[in-house]
Every structure is written in structure tokens, then in C-alpha cells.
Amino acid sequence: MAYYMTYGDFxxxxxSYYERTGRKLQLPEMTEYLYRKGLLLENIVFPERSDDYGNxxxxxxxxxxxxxxxxxxxxxxxxxxxxxAVESGALLHTRDVFVIRHPRYTRSQLxxxxxxxxxxxxxxxGRFIFEDEExxxxxxxxxxxxxxxxxxxxxxxxxxxFTICIRQSTFxxxxxxxxxxxxxxxxxxxxxxxxxxxxxxxxxxxxxxxxLKNYIRSMTIESNRMDTYGNTCCISYINLFFAEMLRSxxxxxxxxxxxxxxxxxxxxxxxxxxxxxxxxxxxxxLFHYSEPHLCTLIxxxxxxxxxxxxxxxxxxxxxxxxLNTDLKISEIAEQIGYNSADHFSRVFRSAxxxxxxxxxxxxxxxxxxxxxxxxxxxxxDAPQ
Numbered sequence: 001m002a003y004y005m006t007y008g009d010f011x012x013x014x015x016s017y018y019e020r021t022g023r024k025l026q027l028p029e030m031t032e033y034l035y036r037k038g039l040l041l042e043n044i045v046f047p048e049r050s051d052d053y054g055n056x057x058x059x060x061x062x063x064x065x066x067x068x069x070x071x072x073x074x075x076x077x078x079x080x081x082x083x084x085a086v087e088s089g090a091l092l093h094t095r096d097v098f099v100i101r102h103p104r105y106t107r108s109q110l111x112x113x114x115x116x117x118x119x120x121x122x123x124x125x126g127r128f129i130f131e132d133e134e135x136x137x138x139x140x141x142x143x144x145x146x147x148x149x150x151x152x153x154x155x156x157x158x159x160x161x162f163t164i165c166i167r168q169s170t171f172x173x174x175x176x177x178x179x180x181x182x183x184x185x186x187x188x189x190x191x192x193x194x195x196x197x198x199x200x201x202x203x204x205x206x207x208x209x210x211x212l213k214n215y216i217r218s219m220t221i222e223s224n225r226m227d228t229y230g231n232t233c234c235i236s237y238i239n240l241f242f243a244e245m246l247r248s249x250x251x252x253x254x255x256x257x258x259x260x261x262x263x264x265x266x267x268x269x270x271x272x273x274x275x276x277x278x279x280x281x282x283x284x285x286l287f288h289y290s291e292p293h294l295c296t297l298i299x300x301x302x303x304x305x306x307x308x309x310x311x312x313x314x315x316x317x318x319x320x321x322x323l324n325t326d327l328k329i330s331e332i333a334e335q336i337g338y339n340s341a342d343h344f345s346r347v348f349r350s351a352x353x354x355x356x357x358x359x360x361x362x363x364x365x366x367x368x369x370x371x372x373x374x375x376x377x378x379x380x381d382a383p384q
Contacts, residue, residue, distance in 0.1 A: 002073045003031075003040040007101060008066025013039070014105045024107040031075035044069045046226050053217040054210075058123050061217055062160060065101050068224050096170040097234035099220040102126070102153060102161040110150040116166040116193075117145040120216060124159025128152075131199055140207040142245065149199035162216050170235065175242050204245055205252040215241040264301055267294075275313040276337035280306050314338070315351055322360040329356050 005013075013034060018024055025033065034040050046069060053061060102119070110129065119128065120142045128137050129152040130145070137143065145151050147168060155161055166174075172194075193200060206212055215237050222233040253265050267287055271278060283306075284294045298306050314336040321332045333344035348356050 001042060002071060003035065003042060004044040004069045004071060005034065005040055006044075006066060007068050007070055008063075010034075010070055010072075011066070011103060014103055018105040024105050026107050026109060027103055028075040029107070030103075031072045034072075040072060046224075053221065054214045056217075058160060062101075065220060068220075070100075095223065095231050095234075096167050097219060097223060097231070097238050098165045099216065099223045099234075100163050100165075101220070102155055102163045104155045104157070104159070106154060108152050108154055110152050112148050112150050112199075114147045115168060116147060116171045117151075118164040118166070119143045119145070119153050120162050120164070120212070122160040122162060122213060122216075124155070124157060126159055126161045127154040127156075129154070130201060140205065140209060142204045142206055142212075144193065144202040144204075146193040146200045149201065151199075151201070162220065164216070164219065164238070166238065170238075174235065174239050178239065178243050178246060203254040204249045205254075206245065206249050209244070209248070211244055212241060215244070264297060267297070268302070271309060272313065275310050276335075278310065310337075311347065311351075315348065318344070318348060318356065319359070322356055323364050332356070 010030070014025070014030055017030065017033070031040075051064065053064070056064070108129065119126070119137070121137050121139050123139065125136050125138050128135050128143060131150055153161065153163070193202065219234050219237045219241075222230045222237065224230075225233075267283070270286070271283065280291055280294065284291045287294070289297070295306055298304065298309065302309065304312065317336045318332055321327050321335060325332075327335070329345065330341040333339075333341045336344070338344040338347070345356055348359070352359055354362070
């Protein structure tokens, strides 16, 4: 049996209960309370959604969300709040992404789950609690909580926060597939987000980005559509959401890791921008590490040694030069920090098993290049 209540009615009951009793409940607890009172609906009409959500104010879109039915059936079956949750408890079997406007007036309880959670503040602020840390998040702040990390998020006023739940497999294929081979930060993101032994989160500061808000609005609507296309649309929107976030706000990154004591992303960004002439000794001196300790940190947080990282960056730029420029091999070698073309060619061949010249010849097919508005080449005359 399925049970429903609109977002707006559910939130009104949460607020009313708190004002009457002074007590706050978790979402499953409030669902059980409403079920016992006979206030949930067994049938509800899902309204058609075809409005232009991008041009709405936050207040107007909140009214749209208020009219969306919540399927509360899973929470009736799990009214007792477990310390950890699994994907099946929050995500339907046919869903990879689900978005919900975070309920206000909820009781605090640290919990963890095996899927990714993204919390994005649209209006006001919220209390983000993580392990032994608490911070206030403001408008435009986005937090990505890694699986199996104890956390909670609390809203007590008229603030608006949207929570996005994403399966681990879906997060991995969407978030990391967007990154370029020469970008070191994704290696770092992957390490700290998928290391189940150490709880972690990533925090981005996006200001009041209208584009990101519109993607969240679209995902909210699509994740609540009762058709076969909603999930596909949500995955497409989450791709766009991550692309914009990484493109525009990766420099604002902050993260939690009680073992590190410094923002290691700064080290990675410095390596990425100065790899052509950088040495381990100069990097260690700049960031006040001993060389052995710095080597350990780099290996632990990227999965690569310092030498492997430098090689990775050089070869990524080399392939770009080979495919997109007419630079000579010696000129490319100089651009990426090698002292000679021969040295560069040996390193390149060991990685790709062909020479730089052969790589360019095989992968750069000028005749198949897409040139907008180029005239169509004339077809040869048909044989008589």
C-alpha cells in the first residue's frame, strides 16, 4: 500500500507539532505519527509539470514544491531511525538520483548511509553537523557528503535547502567522467570521497549561482515524475550540475579530514600549475614539509608518487599539443618540461607504446574534423 502527502502539508504538520509540543521529529517519525492519525492519503493526483521554473522566484518555486506528493510508504516501514541507511531506503529501485527539499524542524541525529548526499542552501542557512564538527552553511554553499560518514543537517526557520541523494555507482560515473586527464583534483576528490575508512566531505562556495539552482529545480521535478524518463533526465541534469560546479568553483574547495591538518588541495593545485619546472625539494620547502612526508601525503591522497604525477601532467599536455597544434616534437618536449626530444619520445613510447609522431598520425584525422558552416565537399561523379 502506498501512502502520500504533499510537501507543503507535511512541512506544515512538522511545524505545527513542534509549536504544540516543543519536540522535533525525524521524517520517518513524523510519517508514522501521521499514519497513526489517519492523515496520509492512499491515492493522490500527481500534477502535470510544464512550467518555466527557471524564471520563477525562490518563493514561487517553493509553492510548486509544496504541491508535489511525497511517497511516504518507505518511512512507515522504517519508522525507527537506524544509525545507518542503505540506498534502497532512500532511492527507489528505478532511481539513481533523488531530490527532496530538506524538511525543517527535524530532530538532530547523526546518521550515515551508503550513498552520496549533496546539500545545497538556496535561502537562509542551515546547521551542518559532521562527526565532531559543526558549521553554519549559507546561501550558495554546497556540501558533498561521502558514504559512511556520520552527519546531520538541521533547518529551524524559513530557510530552503535541497538534498540530492545519488547512488555510489552513478556518482562515480558522472562526477569523475567530467574531469580531464591533466586535472589532479579529481584524483584527490576520488581518494577522500571513496575512502570508507575515513569520513569526509567536500564543500564548495558557489555564491548565488542561478544556473545551479535551475538544475536543482529541474532535478526536483524530474525525480518526482511518475514516468520512465524522469531518472534519465535527472542523470543528465546531475552531469550538467557537476560540470558547472567543477568548471567554476573547484578553486573554492574545502574538505574535512582530521588526519591532514592542512588544505592539501593547495599542494595539488600548485603541482598542476608548475609541473614543468617543479622539483620535490622545492615543493617540500614551499609547503614546509620534509620530502619523505610530502611523498607519503601525495601517495596517500592521489594514489600516485610525485614522479608519476609529474609524468601524468606532462603526457596529458603532450597529447593535447600533438592533436591540436602543429608544434614540432622538440618544441612540445620543451613546452612540457623535458630537456630533449629524445627523452620525451622515450617516455611517451613507454606510456603509449607508439612514438609521438605515430600517435599524432593515428589520432588526428584532419578530414573528419567538424568545422561549423564549412561547405560540403562535392561528391565524385558516379561511374558511368
